[in-house]
Amino acid sequence: MRHSDATHLIEAGVDLLEVQKILGHHAILTTARYTHLSSRTGGNAEQAINDLMSGFSIHWRGVK
Incomplete structure (x- = not known):
């Protein structure tokens, strides 16, 4: 972390x-x-995170 x-x-x-x-x-x-990580990631980090997050679906039980 x-x-x-x-x-x-x-x-x-x-x-x-x-x-x-x-x-x-x-x-x-x-x-x-x-x-060293920031120099490798460049401008692609935001797109990579968005691609990963688009695969998640959150469903809340009992919430209206």
């Missing part, structure tokens, strides 16, 4: 130093590990 959250923050444009503070890392190099 930490890895996902950090990656999402970085991809959303949150400054790496802010992510470092949030995660409590002492060294920026530890936080920088999360940046």
